[in-house]
Amino acid sequence: MQNEQDQILNDVTTGEYKYGFYTDIEQDTIGRGLSEDVIRQISQIKKEPEFMLEFRLRAYRHWLTMKMPEWAHLNIPAIDYQDLTYYSAPRQKARLNSLDEVDPELLDTFNKLGIPLEEQKQLSGVAVDAVMDSVSVKTTFRENLAELGIIFCSFSDAVKEYPDLVRKYMGSVVPYTDNYFAALNSAVFSDGSFCYIPKGVRCPMELSTYFRINAANSGQFERTLIVAEDNSYVSYMEGCTAPMRDENQLHAAIVEIIAMESAEVKYATVQNWYPGNKEGKGGIYNFVTKRGICKGDNSKISWTQVETGSAITWKYPSCILKGNNTTGEFYSVAVTNNHQQADTGTKMIHIGKNSKSIIVSKGISSGVSNNSYRGLVKVLRGADNARNFSQCDSLLLGDKCGAHTFPYIESGNQTAIIEHEATTSRIGEDQIFYCNQRGINTEDAIGLIVNGYAKEVLNKLPMEFAVEAQKLLQISLEGSVG
Amino acid sequence: MLVIKDLKVSIDGLEILKGIDLEVKAGEVHAIMGPNGSGKSTLASILAGRDIFNVDSGSVTFNGEDLLEKSPEERAKDGLFLGFQYPIEIPGVSMVNFLKTAINEMRKHRGQQPLSASEFLKKMREKKDLVEIDSSLTSRSVNEGFSGGEKKKNEIFQMAMLEPKLAILDETDSGLDIDALKVVAKGVNNLKSPDNATIVITHYQRLLDYIIPDYVHVLYKGRIVRSGGKELALMLEEKGYDWVRNEEVKL
């Protein structure tokens, strides 16, 4: 592992956003604008059952009554929701029977992104659901997983093939009334992944969804729903990229996780949406609601995120610790450079007795960026012996960037123990010089220091992605010193 | 190898080095002594490329090339090593990772393949034995939480690993117990070859019992006021810097 890490660090020498290309492919799109009509069209194209359309319309009507949130430490330019496209899909056959039917351009796109969809070429032990713009292109290893009773498919397929499961769990953790972007997503979401692990099954491979925005002027609104039944286990991974464009693009996703008794779900994200250029032009607005519920006793949900992309990130992967002896974890590295803004953190809601939560947040800011940690630890009256430990560190490169910490603590139980630690440090000139004197240039020195600083979080990632994430950290900070 | 001519250096308008002339040839060991604040570390830093100082005039060549126009990492890759008077802590970065990156950068510069993991570990074991550094130190973060003496030993260990052409050791002997002092000397003597050179900056003549210098220079208020052989160090030890001060008054 160590050698591999070193190797990777040595290999990384270029700093451009590597994923900025655009695939020229025929698209099916619905014209710009948002209305009940557009929503009906989306539902119709997707041949959804009636309950789905009703859910969408209820969400839409609710959204109309809501206002964009303003409490975050972010400067968000006004978004014209009538100027966006809400459905855009690479044109392909209605139903794919084999990979041969996937457009070669599409395969090529995912190959370029390092996500081969041909199963024999894949990283062993990782099943991928590849989503481009509004639709899932291909889900690999679906059949192998089905033998164990595991359902891993696109959300659209799930709506049609497992309507009862979808109906039961969709919106149960993040209701459409939750917030502005959750309502919008619930109204117009197009695709995403669905995952169901039956009782007592340990999912033998990493499941992952790879999101790609390709079309111009389109928003991406995906939904992921993961249900882990009693005594089951799954590790899930999400990656994302987008072409470089001058205009901003909106990404508003929802992820819901349900963990039943003694189930464990690990969810990791490496978020690398296009961050905009050095002057702050373009980039993705990443407004995401992620929440899991530890419903059964002894269950555990763990969020790990490496956030390097997006012009603006607004995201708080959270855990509702409902069962007794449940555990919620949040490990985060958020990097902002140039004009990027991030307001990210978590909410840990302790309801069950002996529930535990751990928060480790590592913010890295550079350029003229702003990086905020915002976290809520809430202990309800019945949560005897609840425990939380939070560690929020900020690392600054240069003196024009900002790091902010907003911890909120609400404790309603005398026996709860809540600890919060925070540090702020700067990469010192003397540290860089020391590295320089040993023949290590400044960019590599920053890479070493930053990866060292974030190690605690990177170590939580599945192996394949840890290496990728390390590269990303260094690349995102390139040009930030000197 | 190293030729310094009339080097004048200042910081924030304050002149610290007031015209240094020094030539170090391959195979030689030079010792620089001098009272606190006389500019020894400044000289070492400027040679290593620390950019907080201003070079007001003069020139420095290293192996025939203009040293002052190169970046610190280029100088390091050309074979210049500085043992820091106050080694820096880099939390989170393991010694292994740090040294491996450094060595492979230097190898790349020389057109060599990077060391494989096993070659690197072998080299590390060898050098660890040589400088008798505690194994646990090299598995920790760079200098983090090291004692004063351990940090100094770690500088020598890094020197042994990087095998520089010119090593400048800034008070690497300060704060060392007698055993560690011998280790430092061993490290320096081991590196000694007709192709390499060392500059040791020290306050104590006892180091020079183990590292026999070809030349001793006394730096005083930004100038080299005396140069001589090993006996100069003995004289300083005996008479103290007052002797130099008085000499200067006479000048």
Ligand SMILES: Nc1ncnc2c1ncn2[C@@H]1O[C@H](COP(=O)(O)OP(=O)(O)OP(=O)(O)O)[C@@H](O)[C@H]1O
């Ligand atoms: N960054 C700095 N800013 C201001 N003055 C400095 C700076 N660095 C060095 N000086 C000054 O330059 C002079 C020489 O310092 P230097 O560290 O080179 O001395 P030295 O000979 O190494 O002393 P010592 O034996 O105590 O290590 C001192 O007066 C010191 O205060």
Ligand SMILES: [Mg+2]
């Ligand atoms: Mg000094």
